[in-house]
Amino acid sequence: MSVGLLAVVDDILSAAVKASAKTAGVVIDDAAVTPQYVQGLTPARELPVVWKIALGSILNKYVVIIPIALLLTAFAPWVLPYLLIIGGGFLCFEGAEKVLEWFGVHHGAHDDDGPRDEKKLVLGAVRTDLILSTEIMLIALSSLDPDFGIWMTLGSLLVIGLAMTVIVYGAVALLVKLDDMGLRLMKSPSRGIRRFGVRIVASMPAVFRVISIVGTVAMLWVGGHLVVQNLAETLWSGPYDLVHVVTHAIEAAGPVVVWIVDTAISAVFGLALGLIIVGAVMGVSRLTRRGATAH
Numbered sequence: 001m002s003v004g005l006l007a008v009v010d011d012i013l014s015a016a017v018k019a020s021a022k023t024a025g026v027v028i029d030d031a032a033v034t035p036q037y038v039q040g041l042t043p044a045r046e047l048p049v050v051w052k053i054a055l056g057s058i059l060n061k062y063v064v065i066i067p068i069a070l071l072l073t074a075f076a077p078w079v080l081p082y083l084l085i086i087g088g089g090f091l092c093f094e095g096a097e098k099v100l101e102w103f104g105v106h107h108g109a110h111d112d113d114g115p116r117d118e119k120k121l122v123l124g125a126v127r128t129d130l131i132l133s134t135e136i137m138l139i140a141l142s143s144l145d146p147d148f149g150i151w152m153t154l155g156s157l158l159v160i161g162l163a164m165t166v167i168v169y170g171a172v173a174l175l176v177k178l179d180d181m182g183l184r185l186m187k188s189p190s191r192g193i194r195r196f197g198v199r200i201v202a203s204m205p206a207v208f209r210v211i212s213i214v215g216t217v218a219m220l221w222v223g224g225h226l227v228v229q230n231l232a233e234t235l236w237s238g239p240y241d242l243v244h245v246v247t248h249a250i251e252a253a254g255p256v257v258v259w260i261v262d263t264a265i266s267a268v269f270g271l272a273l274g275l276i277i278v279g280a281v282m283g284v285s286r287l288t289r290r291g292a293t294a295h
Helices: 002-021 024-038 043-075 079-102 118-143 150-176 178-185 191-234 238-249 255-294
Strands: none
Touching: 024 043, 024 118, 024 150, 024 191, 043 079, 043 118, 043 150, 079 118, 079 191, 079 255, 118 150, 118 191, 150 178, 178 191, 191 238, 191 255, 238 255
16 A cells, blocks of 8 residues: 555656646746845845745645646636636736836836835735746646546646745745845854855845846746737737747757747737736726716
């Protein structure tokens, strides 16, 4: 009995490792997006907030994504691409809002110079995580052997969900506490270690600016890629065909260049779509306010 159980666990772990490898790009995006949500918090609140977001991520995966993905895969697989289009559009919207903020164009609740509301912050982060985690889990699900069986598939997805959450939010926790580590090193009796600590602390504003930019680009890239890929499977293959034509034309340059160009096109598409959605949301918001004022 124990040998059989160990064999099942080994099969699940092996399948989870293989499937997880294909989600690496989205995992990196998730780790890049999340630190921007804890910027502006006091150091004492950073790790508790990261923990709340990580818990929300686990609930996203275990309570929402995995059960729904398994049910839809079994009974209505045609729905999944449409859900991914909606999720991708939301990421494009959030990424475009960030880009507008860089140029001084603020939208709605983002005009906020006071202390950050932790509940809203966590809710926003968990909401974004829901989209990224959905892609992670769906990629993992599509990578598993279709003959695996429901319980083996479920076990593999549970392992992948936990592992991805630990990796992403472990990395986020490390990033947000680097400055505190630098301050501790500055108190070292060793002059060299003190200097290293000073350099860490001095570099953190630039690090977080870079992370914020990378996180925004990641949202646009992932969102654009989701929409392009799933539009091609459902309603319109135009954007996907364009990407294919461009990447095919530069295949001789090598896979790295092809990936960079593919990513850039997805990000530009995501930004364009996001700006359209932001414009639509702002237009509806203004009409709603005018209607409320008229009454």
